[in-house]
Amino acid sequence: xxxxxxxxxxxxxxxxxxxxxxxxxxxxxxxxxxxxxxxxxxxxxxxxxxxxxxxxxxxxxxxxxxxxxxxxxxxxxxxxxxxxxxxxxxxxxxxxxxxxxxxxxxxxxxxxxxxxxxxxxxxxxxxxxxxxxxxxxxxxxxxxxxxxxxxxxxxxxxxxxxxxxxxxxxxxxxxxxxxxxxxxxxxxxxxxxxxxxxxxxxxxxxxxxxxxxxxxxxxxxxxxxxxxxxxxxxxxxxxxxxxxxxxxxxxxxxxxxxxxxxxxxxxxxxxxxxxxxxxxxxxxxxxxxxxxxxxxxxxxxxxxxxxxxxxxxxxxxxxxxxxxxxxxxxxxxxxxxxxxxxxxxxxxxxxxxxxxxxxxxxxxxxxxxxxxxxxxxxxxxxxxxxxxxxxxxxxxxxxxxxxxxxxxxxxxxxxxxxxx
Ligand SMILES: [Zn+2]
Numbered sequence: 001x002x003x004x005x006x007x008x009x010x011x012x013x014x015x016x017x018x019x020x021x022x023x024x025x026x027x028x029x030x031x032x033x034x035x036x037x038x039x040x041x042x043x044x045x046x047x048x049x050x051x052x053x054x055x056x057x058x059x060x061x062x063x064x065x066x067x068x069x070x071x072x073x074x075x076x077x078x079x080x081x082x083x084x085x086x087x088x089x090x091x092x093x094x095x096x097x098x099x100x101x102x103x104x105x106x107x108x109x110x111x112x113x114x115x116x117x118x119x120x121x122x123x124x125x126x127x128x129x130x131x132x133x134x135x136x137x138x139x140x141x142x143x144x145x146x147x148x149x150x151x152x153x154x155x156x157x158x159x160x161x162x163x164x165x166x167x168x169x170x171x172x173x174x175x176x177x178x179x180x181x182x183x184x185x186x187x188x189x190x191x192x193x194x195x196x197x198x199x200x201x202x203x204x205x206x207x208x209x210x211x212x213x214x215x216x217x218x219x220x221x222x223x224x225x226x227x228x229x230x231x232x233x234x235x236x237x238x239x240x241x242x243x244x245x246x247x248x249x250x251x252x253x254x255x256x257x258x259x260x261x262x263x264x265x266x267x268x269x270x271x272x273x274x275x276x277x278x279x280x281x282x283x284x285x286x287x288x289x290x291x292x293x294x295x296x297x298x299x300x301x302x303x304x305x306x307x308x309x310x311x312x313x314x315x316x317x318x319x320x321x322x323x324x325x326x327x328x329x330x331x332x333x334x335x336x337x338x339x340x341x342x343x344x345x346x347x348x349x350x351x352x353x354x355x356x357x358x359x360x361x362x363x364x365x366x367x368x369x370x371x372x373x374x375x376x377x378x379x380x381x382x383x384x385x386x387x388x389x390x391x392x393x394x395x396x397x398x399x400x401x402x403x404x405x406x407x408x409x410x411x412x413x414x415x416x417x418x419x420x
Contacts, residue, residue: 013121015410017403020113024402027053027093027109028101037393038101042094042136043071043175050093051181054133057112061119063131066190067183069158070148071135071176074190077115079128079417085191087125087416088376089114089409090132091199092368096140100395102385102402107198108133110406117410125417127193134368135181141166149368152188153375192376194343194416197369198405199380200397204388205361212404213351214361214382217344219370220268221304221336225294227254227315230325233280233288248278248287250324257314258294261307269298269307270364299362301336336362337370343379343416350411351381356404365390381408 030053031038031046040046051073055065058075066074076086091107111131118125134152139145142164150156162173176182201207206214231247255273262271275293296311298304312328319326351358361382369380383405386396 013117013123013410013414015113015117015403015406016120017399017406019116020110020402020406021399023109023112024101024105027105031095033098033393035393036101037395038095038099039097040093040095040099041097041141042138043141043172043179043181045179047094048179048181051133051179054093054108054112058115058131061116063115066185067181068152068185068187068190069183070151070161070187071181071183072148072152072187073133073181075112075115075131077118077125077129079125081126082128084127084420085193086128086130087413087420088130088132088192088195089197089413090130090134090195090368091197092134092137094136094138096138096391098393099138100390100392102200102395102397103202103390104137104199106200106383106397106402106405110198110402110409113406114410114413125414127417127420129413129417130192132195135176136172137368142172146366146368146371148187149371152190153371154188155371155374158187188375192372193420194340195369195372195376195378196343196347196409196412196416197367197372197378197380198409199367199382200385200390200395201361201382201388202365202385202390206359206382206384207386207388209359210357211359212356212383212401213358213408215344215348215351215358216339216363216380216382217360218299218339219337219363219366220297220299221301222295222297222332222334223304223308223330224332225296225311226329226331227292227294228327229254229290229319230327231288231322232286234286236284236286239286244286245322245324246286247290247324250318250322250326251276251290251292253318253322254315255292257318258311261296261310261314264310265298265303265307268300269296269303271296271307297364299336304336334366337373339369339373339379340377342419343377346412346415346419347379347381347408350408350415354404354407354411356408381405381412
């Protein structure tokens with residue numbers, strides 16, 4: 001597909017990596033924190049500022065901006081045939097409360113850099129190109145995450161989103177109105193020919209293996225559980241060891257078992273107990289009950305299903321051995337996602353032809369692309385981030401990695417355009 005186009009000027013276009021880096025640093029001031037991160041929760045004033053900047057910038061380079069009823073921003077650069085659905089690139093501009101400068105932002109601003117590069121070269125694509133900024137990917141102010149891409153893909157109802165409240169009781173719909181981004185376009189009616197999302201890896205694999213580009217083939221399957229262990233509260237001094245029903249001890253054995261569960265399915269399985277509540281949480285009372293969460297993930301649905309059975313068996317065994325009650329609930333499941341084979345192969349070919357070291361990778365985290373893949377052929381491009389750290393003000397990625405990612409994004413979009 002791509003080979004036939006090597007004669008023309010598509011291979012010679014270069015993104016302006018310095019301009020892109022400066023743009024990332026310039027917009028980092030909207031919600032910028034003292035420690036060099038960003039706090040730009042969705043639909044806050046800082047979010048409005050970065051949106052205003054983005055819309056102004058896109059209009060100043062001749063793009064048409066459409067805002068839908070979820071506040072998603074679509075900025076379009078015309079092609080030769082504007083009856084074709086656009087090839088889209090994008091991600092999100094909102095951050096975690098103590099987020100970094102790159103998560104999501106790299107995807108949106110690299111899309112902008114692609115449009116600027118094409119403008120500089122006077123290159124007109126066949127189909128229109130668009131950069132999309134999705135509202136509330138992070139979900140930290142209004143849960144769940146990937147909210148507006150979810151509404152776009154028909155996973156959530158628009159009115160469900162409008163009624164969501166933050167911790168102060170402010171509604172999503174009202175806040176969207178307040179910042180002036182309640183657009184007229186119906187969410188989800190905007191057809192996309194394909195969608196490409198550039199993102200930092202948010203894990204250590206690319207950096208450890210010294211690879212520039214991750215060709216993302218999909219997103220792993222995930223299951224969340226809540227477990228309540230009930231023992232018997234009693235006095236820490238006067239209850240002999242052989243007469244206790246210690247819920248915390250049972251929990252500890254289960255946590256050990258949950259860790260072993262992932263190790264049994266190494267190297268791809270991961271398991272985490274991240275939230276624990278002990279009752280009564282008093283230093284001289286044997287814990288009567290413990291509530292905790294379990295997060296299990298694996299790229300393969302069958303293996304995850306097996307881990308599910310092993311979890312239940314292990315939990316029952318511990319409860320039986322210790323004569324303790326246990327209630328286990330699977331509160332959320334997300335099957336594995338496989339991105340579009342053609343889109344993956346475009347990214348792969350471009351990374352290879354550009355001479356970037358690369359590897360296939362399955363995303364450990366969710367992204368807007370997860371939901372968009374339900375309604376448009378989709379794939380993602382990953383670049384390394386320092387020590388795999390993300391959702392943190394220390395989040396860092398090198399200018400050359402951002403440049404490599406943006407360059408792959410540009411050439412993938414152009415190769416996709418040639419293939420249409
Ligand atoms: Zn993100």
